[in-house]
Amino acid sequence: MSLLELRDVAVTYRVASGEVPAVRGVSLELAAGRALGVAGESGSGKSTLAMALLRLLPKDARVTGEILLDGEDVLTMKWGRLRAVRWASASVVFQGAQHALNPVRRIEDQIAEPLLVHGLATPAAARRKVAELLEQVGLPAWRARSHPHELSGGQRQRVMIAMALACSPRLIIADEPTTALDVMIQAQVLALIRSLIAEHGISLIMISHDLSVLASMCDRLAVMYAGRVVESGPAHEVFRGPRHPYSRALAEAFPTVGDPASRLAPKGLGGDPPDPMRLPGGCSFHPRCPVSLPSCASREVELWPAGESRTAACVHVLSADEKTESTGISVMRPAKEDA
Numbered sequence: 001m002s003l004l005e006l007r008d009v010a011v012t013y014r015v016a017s018g019e020v021p022a023v024r025g026v027s028l029e030l031a032a033g034r035a036l037g038v039a040g041e042s043g044s045g046k047s048t049l050a051m052a053l054l055r056l057l058p059k060d061a062r063v064t065g066e067i068l069l070d071g072e073d074v075l076t077m078k079w080g081r082l083r084a085v086r087w088a089s090a091s092v093v094f095q096g097a098q099h100a101l102n103p104v105r106r107i108e109d110q111i112a113e114p115l116l117v118h119g120l121a122t123p124a125a126a127r128r129k130v131a132e133l134l135e136q137v138g139l140p141a142w143r144a145r146s147h148p149h150e151l152s153g154g155q156r157q158r159v160m161i162a163m164a165l166a167c168s169p170r171l172i173i174a175d176e177p178t179t180a181l182d183v184m185i186q187a188q189v190l191a192l193i194r195s196l197i198a199e200h201g202i203s204l205i206m207i208s209h210d211l212s213v214l215a216s217m218c219d220r221l222a223v224m225y226a227g228r229v230v231e232s233g234p235a236h237e238v239f240r241g242p243r244h245p246y247s248r249a250l251a252e253a254f255p256t257v258g259d260p261a262s263r264l265a266p267k268g269l270g271g272d273p274p275d276p277m278r279l280p281g282g283c284s285f286h287p288r289c290p291v292s293l294p295s296c297a298s299r300e301v302e303l304w305p306a307g308e309s310r311t312a313a314c315v316h317v318l319s320a321d322e323k324t325e326s327t328g329i330s331v332m333r334p335a336k337e338d339a
């Protein structure tokens with residue numbers, strides 16, 4: 001059984017002018033001890049999906065589908081059970097630790113809080129645990145007495161990671177954990193996360209717009225566009241040989257981690273992601289797609305097998321027969337291996 005399984009998850013925000021379909025029909029699986037990267041531009045629905053996993057979304061968000069954590073649906077859990085699951089089974093590292101930490105409380109109190117709240121330690125044992133956690137994330141134990149403003153951005157992000165580890169979760173959800181940091185510190189924090197999850201056998205869901213970072217950290221990748229997963233598969237295969245034109249543009253927009261040569265001529269993405277309240281008809285990516293066909297404006301292709309353990313939602317991954325039989329899309333030109 002998977003540690004986490006998402007079945008047809010959709011999230012809609014109610015706003016004054018109507019409904020914002022931020023996440024649409026996402027189905028994903030994460031095996032225990034594995035790392036899944038969720039990539040996409042700003043507004044593609046990554047954070048909304050991440051927050052939905054532990055029901056951390058605001059009240060104006062409606063979530064449908066199933067989010068099975070160890071087979072138990074997070075969406076229908078009673079409040080008490082949900083509180084126990086948060087932290088103890090799964091915890092979150094948010095982007096921008098400066099906003100997530102309470103400025104007026106000492107680091108020690110903030111890291112110890114989940115241990116005390118969940119009755120997992122006495123105050124004295126919690127203090128010892130805090131010192132141990134700080135050491136694990138590369139901070140000296142005396143930092144326990146500091147306030148957040150006395151730490152650098154990288155140190156604050158290490159504190160967030162210590163907080164996430166406090167209750168020994170089986171899953172960590174890391175939402176852009178290094179975006180606010182400079183490149184050197186980013187590399188250190190990524191290395192720290194990598195070593196900690198390997199050492200403790202923790203599963204990871206990592207959210208980023210940077211496909212190269214995700215490919216360096218994760219076993220599998222899911223690429224989101226306009227609230228949908230448009231491609232998924234083994235991380236290095238998706239990064240090195242994307243099958244969806246959007247994944248390709250995203251891969252080309254970012255250099256390979258640690259490989260300056262790959263900075264040469266990144267093509268990047270033209271145009272902006274669509275407003276979810278005014279999605280274009282057919283494939284949401286077609287107005288920006290360099291290889292779109294006339295039929296893409298009217299038909300949205302489901303995720304389709306695109307190699308072993310890979311899927312992509314693009315007309316170009318279908319064979320001519322599959323196109324006609326399974327989608328009704330008339331064949332405009334022969335299917336290309338690498339759309």
Ligand SMILES: Nc1ncnc2c1ncn2[C@@H]1O[C@H](COP(=O)(O)OP(=O)(O)OP(=O)(O)O)[C@@H](O)[C@H]1O
Nearest residue numbers: 013015020022041042043044045046047048049276
């Ligand atoms: N509280 C909210 N109310 C209404 N719409 C929202 C709310 N939060 C997010 N949205 C909308 O949902 C869509 C998805 O946003 P989300 O933050 O999940 O994307 P993202 O891929 O994580 O982007 P970023 O990388 O910028 O955080 C966007 O169109 C956004 O404007």
